[in-house]
Amino acid sequence: MKYKITVETGTLRGAGTDASISIKLTGKNGEKETSEFSLDKFFHNDFERGDTDTYNVSGDDVGDIVMITLKNSGFGFKSDWYIAKVIVEKETEFGNKRFEFPCYRWVVRDLVVFEGKALLPNSKDSCKAIAEQRKKEVNENREVFKWGTDPRYIKDLPGFMEAKDPQSLPKDVQFTDEATLSLFRVGLIDFQNLGLSHIYDIWDSWDSLEDFRQVITPVIPGGLPHAAEYWRDDVWFGSQFLNGSNPEVIRKCQKVPDNFPLKNEMVDKLLDRGYNLDKATKDGLIYLVDYKILEGVATMGKPDDKRYITPAMGLLYLRNNDDMVPIAIQLGQQPGPDTPIWTPQQDTEWDWIMAKLWLRCADTQYHQMITHLLRCHLMMEPTAVASWRNLSSVHPVWKLLYSHTKGIMAINTLGRNALIPEGGAADQVLSIGGGGHVALMQKYYRSVTFDSYDLDKDLTERGVKDLRKFHYKNDALLLWDAIKKFVAEIIDIYYKNDRDVQKDNEIQDWIRDLHDNGYKFGSNGVDKKVPQSLKKPEELIHFLTMVIFTCSCQHAAVNFSQLATYGFHPNSPTLMRQPPPTKRGEVDLSFIMSTLANKHQAGEMVTIVHGLTTIYPSEKFLGDYADNLFGDALAHAAMARFRAALDDITEKINKRNEGMVAPYTWLLPSNVPNSIAI
Ligand SMILES: [Fe+2]
Numbered sequence: 139m140k141y142k143i144t145v146e147t148g149t150l151r152g153a154g155t156d157a158s159i160s161i162k163l164t165g166k167n168g169e170k171e172t173s174e175f176s177l178d179k180f181f182h183n184d185f186e187r188g189d190t191d192t193y194n195v196s197g198d199d200v201g202d203i204v205m206i207t208l209k210n211s212g213f214g215f216k217s218d219w220y221i222a223k224v225i226v227e228k229e230t231e232f233g234n235k236r237f238e239f240p241c242y243r244w245v246v247r248d249l250v251v252f253e254g255k256a257l258l259p260n261s262k263d264s265c266k267a268i269a270e271q272r273k274k275e276v277n278e279n280r281e282v283f284k285w286g287t288d289p290r291y292i293k294d295l296p297g298f299m300e301a302k303d304p305q306s307l308p309k310d311v312q313f314t315d316e317a318t319l320s321l322f323r324v325g326l327i328d329f330q331n332l333g334l335s336h337i338y339d340i341w342d343s344w345d346s347l348e349d350f351r352q353v354i355t356p357v358i359p360g361g362l363p364h365a366a367e368y369w370r371d372d373v374w375f376g377s378q379f380l381n382g383s384n385p386e387v388i389r390k391c392q393k394v395p396d397n398f399p400l401k402n403e404m405v406d407k408l409l410d411r412g413y414n415l416d417k418a419t420k421d422g423l424i425y426l427v428d429y430k431i432l433e434g435v436a437t438m439g440k441p442d443d444k445r446y447i448t449p450a451m452g453l454l455y456l457r458n459n460d461d462m463v464p465i466a467i468q469l470g471q472q473p474g475p476d477t478p479i480w481t482p483q484q485d486t487e488w489d490w491i492m493a494k495l496w497l498r499c500a501d502t503q504y505h506q507m508i509t510h511l512l513r514c515h516l517m518m519e520p521t522a523v524a525s526w527r528n529l530s531s532v533h534p535v536w537k538l539l540y541s542h543t544k545g546i547m548a549i550n551t552l553g554r555n556a557l558i559p560e561g562g563a564a565d566q567v568l569s570i571g572g573g574g575h576v577a578l579m580q581k582y583y584r585s586v587t588f589d590s591y592d593l594d595k596d597l598t599e600r601g602v603k604d605l606r607k608f609h610y611k612n613d614a615l616l617l618w619d620a621i622k623k624f625v626a627e628i629i630d631i632y633y634k635n636d637r638d639v640q641k642d643n644e645i646q647d648w649i650r651d652l653h654d655n656g657y658k659f660g661s662n663g664v665d666k667k668v669p670q671s672l673k674k675p676e677e678l679i680h681f682l683t684m685v686i687f688t689c690s691c692q693h694a695a696v697n698f699s700q701l702a703t704y705g706f707h708p709n710s711p712t713l714m715r716q717p718p719p720t721k722r723g724e725v726d727l728s729f730i731m732s733t734l735a736n737k738h739q740a741g742e743m744v745t746i747v748h749g750l751t752t753i754y755p756s757e758k759f760l761g762d763y764a765d766n767l768f769g770d771a772l773a774h775a776a777m778a779r780f781r782a783a784l785d786d787i788t789e790k791i792n793k794r795n796e797g798m799v800a801p802y803t804w805l806l807p808s809n810v811p812n813s814i815a816i
Contacts, residue, residue: 139199140229144192145177146222147185148242150756151315153220154187158211159245163226165200166265172197174209185219203228203237204253204268210245218309219245222765242540242765244309250275254769256534258632260641272530276644282308283526285655291554294580295512297520297656299547303555311522313548316756317815328745332357337737344731344740350707353744363702364800365709372482375494376454376462377607378710379427381802383696383703384505385610386513388462390601391426391453394419398451398466399473404481405465410458418455422601425454425462429500431508431581433471436574438565438713445569446714450500460606467493469718476720488725495734496718499711502704503570503578505696506712511558512579514693514814515550517586520656521685522546528648534632535645537767538625538682541758542689545815567735567743569713584660587667591684593618609802610695613791617691617760617805620783622683627776629682633675645678646671690760694810700747702800707740750816760784760810 143161147153163172175195178184184191203226210219224239239251250271257264259272286298301307329338333355344350354362368374379388394400394415402415409418418424433449448469455465470477480493522543529536557563558576565571570578590596597603597611605611633639640646649672657666672678703710716733719725735743758764761781768774784807795801803809 139197141172141175141195141197142192142227142234143175143177143195144190144225144227145185146190146224147187148220148222149188150220151187151319152216152218154189155185155210155217155219156183156214157217157219158213159185159219160209160211161224162207162209163197163200163203164205164207164267164271166202166204166267170198170200172200199228202235204265205271206239206251208245208249208251210247210249212247221245221249224251238769240765240767240769242767246309252530252532254767256537256632256768256770256773257532258534258638258642259530259644260638261632268532272532272644275530276528279526283523285523288554290559290576294583294660296516296583297523297658298516298550298554299519299523301547301551304548304551307547307551308526311526311544311547313545313552313815314754314756317545317548317754320752320754329741332741332745332748334741334745337741340737343736344734346727347708347730347734350734350740353707353740354705358701358705358744358748360701363705363709365702366706368799369706369709370491372463373461375464375498377800378498378703379425379452379454379501380462380605380608381610381800382501382710383699384501384509385608385614385695386509386596387427387429387501387504388425388454388600388602389427390422391419391424392601394424394453395426395428395451397471397473398453398468398479400453400466400479400481404479405455405483407483408463408465408481409455423456425456425602427452427454427497427501429497429504430471431578432500432503432570435503435570435578435581436572437569438572438574440572444715445571446717447500447503447569448496448718450497452497456605462605462607464494464497467497469493469496478720478722484722486723486725488727488730489719489722492719492725492730492733495708495711495730496714498709499569499714502710502712503568503575506564506568507570507575507578508582510693510696511553512582513586514688514696515546515553516579517657518543518685518689518693518814519546519550520652524648524651524656528651529644531767533644534628534768534773535648535678535682538628539685540767541763541765541812542686544813546689546813549815563746567712567739567746571713580660584662585664587664588657588681588684589667591688592680593684593687609794610805612794613787613802613805614687614691614695616787616790617784617807617810618683618687620780620787621687621691622679623783624776624780625682625686626679627779628773629675629679631770631772631776633678636674639672639675639678649681689814690810690812691805693814695804697814697816698751698753698809699804701744701751704743704747707735707743711735712743713739752816753811754815757811757815760807760812762812 159177160174162174177193221241226237227234238254240254241251284300286300329335351366406414428451429449432447437447438445449471451468453466454462467480482490525536525539564575653668653670657668714733761784763777791806
């Protein structure tokens with residue numbers, strides 16, 4: 139039998155190899171295998187990055203080909219080979235028959251690649267050879283992808299990948315060379331390259347609030363954020379809780395909390411349409427941001443570097459024109475003579491500015507440690523680990539999650555090594571550095587449940603679904619619906635009924651592993667509401683929608699907006715160097731300047747968020763399944779419909795953004811990477 143073998147080497151940096159490559163074909167008929175064919179052409183440099191090479195070989199007829207085994211001799215410098223796909227064609231009496239093997243993985247030594255059509259373990263299209271190989275693959279992967287045991291992160295936090303450092307991860311989940319180079323450049327573009335070296339060793343306060351503009355130098359993309367222009371404005375301030383980096387806290391206030399004893403007469407002149415506080419609350423026009431979770435969380439406490447936070451609360455009012463404005467702020471959970479309620483009606487401009495800075499500082503701590511690091515990065519990692527541990531690469535859910543979980547183990551391993559421990563980013567720029575940052579995540583994890591990832595449910599429960607100028611919410615809901623529909627279409631191709639889900643031992647092992655090891659109950663025993671088994675396709679669709687939405691859209695909204703939010707320090711202070719004011723009329727400019735970040739700290743924060751908002755050159759964005767592992771026409775059609783839905787969303791967002799002072803662009807599909815990787 140003559141076989142024509144076409145091999146497409148991937149386009150990633152380092153994809154090509156000079157090593158010797160051989161291939162073996164496994165057929166369905168009688169589980170036969172060919173002998174090993176060496177893929178080598180005389181006087182030809184095979185397997186160069188981006189090249190397609192064709193080989194003609196002869197061997198036994200093994201029937202329809204269901205698997206190929208690629209072998210890399212490992213010869214030469216940087217011998218690892220990144221392969222996009224292999225096509226095998228065989229001549230039959232009825233013409234050529236073609237079998238496609240999408241791969242998009244590294245061949246370090248041996249790699250078995252299944253034919254592209256995704257298969258459930260019990261599929262009638264499967265065969266003994268496939269069944270045996272998928273078991274073997276899962277068993278081997280379980281030896282490589284192990285749940286982490288680092289004692290610093292084991293308690294009251296989600297499961298994670300065992301790895302000493304990002305370089306020791308399996309090659310397929312390491313940073314690509316493109317990402318490493320990008321991170322390296324970001325590392326180099328520090329104070330010096332951002333033109334900030336003049337403040338590197340200056341631990342003095344700035345002289346005026348506007349001086350913080352100096353930290354945004356011309357080399358920073360996007361220039362001065364809009365916040366630098368508008369941060370004092372109450373309408374802008376209110377919008378930060380909706381369309382800033384942390385849209386997860388604001389909720390409708392059904393009743394002003396007892397520990398926030400705001401009186402009508404303290405805010406009556408701030409409300410339009412003749413409203414007073416009671417009536418506005420009753421009519422659903424009052425909203426609350428409450429940072430009670432910060433109560434008792436330790437802050438940086440070195441003798442020469444003391445920082446502070448307050449478990450602040452803020453009430454906001456929804457004006458007739460749908461603007462959200464702050465009307466009262468209390469810098470603590472216990473009201474009293476030293477914890478006054480600040481309002482723009484009663485207080486001086488300096489007092490009111492100071493109260494607002496403290497409320498934003500509380501929001502910053504929450505955003506960085508809970509919204510971004512815990513809820514996106516750390517909480518999504520178990521899904522990636524469990525997929526490699528339990529699902530064979532021919533499984534449709536493995537294929538679906540491949541694009542959306544790429545990069546998360548690498549960036550999180552880097553985070554656990556370099557950003558979270560002592561001396562990391564939190565220690566440098568957050569009030570709660572020095573250990574409080576981890577304690578805050580643990581505190582939140584103890585009570586979090588996975589249903590909080592259901593966007594629709596969360597927005598409904600918070601009573602914010604109808605807010606017209608909540609652009610994050612408007613865009614996120616469109617994307618949520620599109621992702622849900624797409625996931626349902628993919629799942630429906632493979633699971634025809636409940637029994638198909640119940641009989642799928644790989645998916646049952648996967649969810650059980652997530653329940654037992656990925657999302658362990660915290661030390662207070664709260665069930666994370668991740669099921670122990672899956673009974674219906676709808677449950678799987680729901681879980682996958684939450685994961686894919688969070689890995690792509692939610693992370694994009696809360697990560698890539700950071701330069702806009704934190705680029706101008708007074709818009710959202712990351713740390714406070716003095717305790718909060720306790721009496722009215724004490725605050726003046728010098729008090730504020732001695733409280734906010736000093737020159738070094740403000741520069742440090744900009745370099746960090748500049749790094750975190752950098753997009754790798756190899757990044758793929760939502761809807762782009764160029765590394766398409768599905769060999770099924772139905773799956774391709776679902777992807778095409780998903781892309782068309784995303785195009786419609788793009789048009790809607792662009793139209794809405796027209797004429798806006800600060801367009802909300804973080805959820806434009808072209809700005810949403812598929813996976814968390816930075
Ligand atoms: Fe991130």
